[in-house]
Amino acid sequence: MIRFGLRLAVAGGREALTRLLVIAAAVAIGSGLLLTTLAGVNAVDAQLTRYASIYPHALTTGAADKLWWSTRDDYFHGEQIIRIDVAATGSTAPVPAGVPTTPGPGEYYVSPALRDLFAAQPADQLANRYPGRDLGTVGPSGLTSPDTLLAIVGGTPDSVGKLPNARQVDDLGDTPALPETTVDLILGVVAGGLLFPVLIFIGTATRLSAARREQRFAAMRLVGATPRQISLVAAVEAGLAAVVGTAVGFGLFYAFRDPLAGIPFTGMPFFPGDMSLTGGDISLVALGVPAGAALAAQISLRRVRISPLGVTRRVTPRPPRAYRLIPMALGVAVLVFAISFRPATSDGQAAVFLPGLLLIMAGLVFAGPWLTMVGARVMARYANRPATLIAARRLADNPKAGFRAISGIMLALFVTSVAVGVITTIVDERGPAPRGSIDAGTVTTVFDEKTTAAPDTLLAELRAISGVSSATAIREAPDINTGSEGGVIACADLPNAYGRCAEGASVIEVPLGLSRWEESASPATVWRAAPLTLDELRRLPVVAVVVGTDGSTAAIERTRTLLEIAYPTFWVGPNVPGDFESDFADTLRGWEQLANVIIIASLALGGCSLAVSVIGGLTERRRPFSLLRLSGAPVRVLRRVVALESAVPMLAVAAVAIGMGLLAAHLFLRAQMGYTLVAPPPRFAVIVVLGLTACLGVIASTMPLLERVTGPETARSE
Incomplete structure (x- = not known):
């Protein structure tokens, strides 16, 4: 059956090969973005680890020789310069990260970015602050980012010991620094928020032409194939495309890793080596994506396993019930509960906020078919044109399929609304001073x-x-x-x-x-x-x-x-005035940059999912559309049907997603910081409108395919 499944996948004619290539391409994009997300989380951890080496704690491991250490802050035109004064008390004292030896009195190392400033500015404005012998450059292991301005200056134990915040260390350690709880939670929500649209995109791609495959597999059941054999064939067909797509996704990730590392997603660029993947990450994507694709294919055939005749008759599935709103309501309840009973520890807060936000996300996906059905029934009640009535009846008959096309858009807008709401409020409350204040x-x-x-x-x-x-x-x-x-x-x-x-x-x-x-x-x-x-x-x-x-x-x-x-x-x-505010403003600008990345990536993923779903729906319903054309329906009516089936639920769930996102952001801010949500800036509305317009453009771009696949020859009995 495995060989038979491979034969169906690659030798089933132009349609099968096209489907295989489209699924592989979609999985490649999705897995590439998934790898980028995982590598980005690892890069943030790497930055925090090196940050800990810049501000070490005084450790007592019993070593005889210790290192005197003092970390101080300097500024140059609003940019922070980190100055580390060190003095070794013996030959076995630890050496600062990124340099071969501990500098002695009158010696120093500087970061590449600070060296560039030395060369670009007159000495009496910057370089003269560091008199002595230049020993070389601090390596990446001692810097949080390629743009870090850092100087490691040597001294005597007596002189460094008298500096502010001086301490003795005998082990610099490699324990990652813990970020502020709010930042930690934001990064967690961002990672989870990007993973959801990626997984939905991959799942949507593997279900391409699911209805036509259901009919084909149902016919195989009628001639004697067992449910197990059908499941195996479906898994092989979907898994093959997913394996090819995943391999291409790895290639895309490594091909674009260096340029991606140079983009300041969090306010500062990463070193290319920071964008790394652990063995667990590689296994998760290399095994999880094909396994998920195979599972999605089997789930899509559950009606075939129950009764092949049910598929051939196209029995209307049961409508979704209102109980689908329960998970979303539970997520809101968790955040409301956290306002009065916020845990004192960072781990406790993460254990409350992250599940609450992720529960709302999962609840939106679970409640989406019910919301789509309600919207379709409202549209049918007020329909006064054939296209509107056909679209409304189709959505009401199968709201799950209708929502599946726009589920990625819904999650993208929710994640975007949460991120922008939280970050905009923090920026407004803490009020970064503009650079001009200096x-x-x-x-x-x-x-x-x-x-x-x-x-x-x-x-x-x-x-x-x-x-x-x-x-x-x-x-x-x-x-x-x-x-x-x-x-x-x-x-x-x-x-x-x-x-x-x-x-x-x-x-x-x-x-x-x-x-x-x-x-x-x-x-x-x-x-x-x-x-x-x-x-x-x-x-x-x-x-x-x-x-x-x-x-x-x-x-x-x-x-x-x-x-x-x-x-x-x-x-x-x-x-x-403005130096401290400028430094904090850089951090906030990094958060705003992160929000922009979330908006663009989420809407791009949602648009890709929408394109795949619309194309898949057209190919699955080309025979009914052909019969409508033969019965006298103009092509423009069919175009309105396709547009309304996607655009109306998309706009409806967009409003729900944005509203739930801003509500979740407000509850999070009240519980975590005591802030009241500040309305997002006008550019947020502009970006959302442009994103939804682009999605409508995706729908419009599929219209030429409608006329090509609904010719009279398609209406023949199959």
């Missing part, structure tokens, strides 16, 4: 430890930089404004743009950062006098230096470099 041009250095270094020479050098308008040292205020909330300065050092001193004052109280001055200051502001003399002021330790510039890149970066050389023990480098 044009404020005020460079602030706040010291984590007090310094008594006299800044007069430094302030003179800062004021000599072209574009610098002011340079002010803020000193610790004794017995007033205790803590790090404020300080004192000489009245003569107050820039004119920020007000004036109280009458008779020589020393005034001010906030630490000039950016905070801007929140409350204006040329008319009067600052309160401090009970200090100028001599007493000069004996106080400096807690911050604030430099006003014209906002030009050269002035800001030269100021940063000079401050870092003068005060090398900073934790966070000299910064301007």
